[in-house]
Amino acid sequence: xxxxxxxxAGAGMRAGARAGTATSAAGVRVDGPTSEGRETDWVAALSxxxxxxxxxxxxxxxxxVRAAAHQVWRMRAALPDASPGAVDVIVNQAxxxxxxxxxxxxxxxxxxxxxxxxAFKFAILQAATEVRRVQWQHREVELRxxxxxxxxxxxxxxxxxxxxxxxxxxxxxxxxxxxxxxxxIAVALLVDAVPIDVLAxxxxxxxxxxxxxxxxxxxxxxxxxxxxxxLPVPHGDPPQTSTSTLDRLPTxxxxxx
Amino acid sequence: xxxxxxxxxxxxxxxxxxxxxxxxxxxxxxxxxxxxxDAYAEAVARGLSAHDxxxxxxxxxxxxxxxxxxxxxxxxxxx
Numbered sequence: 001x002x003x004x005x006x007x008x009a010g011a012g013m014r015a016g017a018r019a020g021t022a023t024s025a026a027g028v029r030v031d032g033p034t035s036e037g038r039e040t041d042w043v044a045a046l047s048x049x050x051x052x053x054x055x056x057x058x059x060x061x062x063x064x065v066r067a068a069a070h071q072v073w074r075m076r077a078a079l080p081d082a083s084p085g086a087v088d089v090i091v092n093q094a095x096x097x098x099x100x101x102x103x104x105x106x107x108x109x110x111x112x113x114x115x116x117x118x119a120f121k122f123a124i125l126q127a128a129t130e131v132r133r134v135q136w137q138h139r140e141v142e143l144r145x146x147x148x149x150x151x152x153x154x155x156x157x158x159x160x161x162x163x164x165x166x167x168x169x170x171x172x173x174x175x176x177x178x179x180x181x182x183x184x185i186a187v188a189l190l191v192d193a194v195p196i197d198v199l200a201x202x203x204x205x206x207x208x209x210x211x212x213x214x215x216x217x218x219x220x221x222x223x224x225x226x227x228x229x230x231l232p233v234p235h236g237d238p239p240q241t242s243t244s245t246l247d248r249l250p251t252x253x254x255x256x257x
Numbered sequence: 258x259x260x261x262x263x264x265x266x267x268x269x270x271x272x273x274x275x276x277x278x279x280x281x282x283x284x285x286x287x288x289x290x291x292x293x294x295d296a297y298a299e300a301v302a303r304g305l306s307a308h309d310x311x312x313x314x315x316x317x318x319x320x321x322x323x324x325x326x327x328x329x330x331x332x333x334x335x336x
Contacts, residue, residue: 067332070328070331070332070335071325071328074324074328074331075324112295112296113295113296113298113299114295114299117295117298117299117329117333118295120295120329120332120333121291121294121295121298121325121329124325124328124329124332125291125325128321128324128325128328132321166274167269167270167271167273167274170269170274170277170278171269174277186277190273190276190277191269191270191273191276191277195320195321196287196319196320196321197321207287207321208286208287208288211286211287211319212286214281214318215281215284215318217277218277218278218279218280218281218318219281219282221277221278222278222280225278231278
């Protein structure tokens with residue numbers, strides 16, 4: 001992948017990152033074996049000013065291009081337009097946004113990993129989010145309630161009955177213990193496989209908020225099916241029965257219609 | 258006598274059932290997963306256990322975070 005004119009420092013950085021011992025021309029050390037001194041160089045250089053900071057920024061951007069390119073390559077089948085030009089735009093946009101995010105969070109780097117590892121994840125996140133956004137940009141996301149097709153048949157009548165029994169019980173539990181909003185989110189993410197960040201953008205919320213909704217859905221459904229004997233009691237937990245009315249009431253949540 | 262037609266039972270696919278009933282405890286948010294991802298990925302890339310059940314559970318339940326973690330591990334292993 002090209003880095004649109006920023007390649008020299010980036011290329012040197014990439015070589016250094018692989019070797020683990022190189023030093024850029026400006027004296028900004030590339031990650032080697034983790035040691036406090038080397039990690040401090042990145043943070044200090046990026047936090048500083050003048051030519052050292054400028055060099056560090058160029059080198060950081062080169063690394064972000066590398067990580068973003070790696071991510072886009074992994075997800076290339078999802079792109080409606082995987083031409084080099086289109087990919088380059090996504091890669092460099094993701095790299096730019098990653099650098100911005102890193103600089104804003106530089107103070108949070110704690111050295112639990114190499115700086116480059118820590119930085120890579122920002123570019124990967126940006127690139128993956130953008131690929132999924134592009135993949136779905138012309139697709140309508142339907143927030144539908146529980147309407148599912150019959151499950152495909154199993155090999156044996158016994159397996160078919162067992163699978164249908166749990167699936168049917170689960171569908172009933174979804175109607176019983178979930179709010180309409182929870183059901184729609186669960187269907188969108190887990191039945192219709194809408195990517196979580198795509199759905200978050202469409203709904204004006206965050207990935208984290210949607211994952212929390214999913215977590216609550218799963219906890220409620222598992223508890224309900226354990227109480228009704230469809231799932232085993234978790235190891236160490238006392239058997240539960242759904243005798244409490246309060247247990248059956250869905251929780252009121254902000255934004256619930 | 259009026260009778261409300263019975264709605265036929267709705268059935269979810271096996272994959273959907275598995276996803277809906279996935280155990281995602283102990284709780285870990287996507288934000289916290291992102292915070293831990295670099296250390297986790299380095300451990301895995303080195304062939305070590307990250308000893309992080311919450312992270313394992315989250316990655317098993319969140320395809321977006323899982324993709325990003327796998328990608329980071331692969332990138333580190335390429336070095």
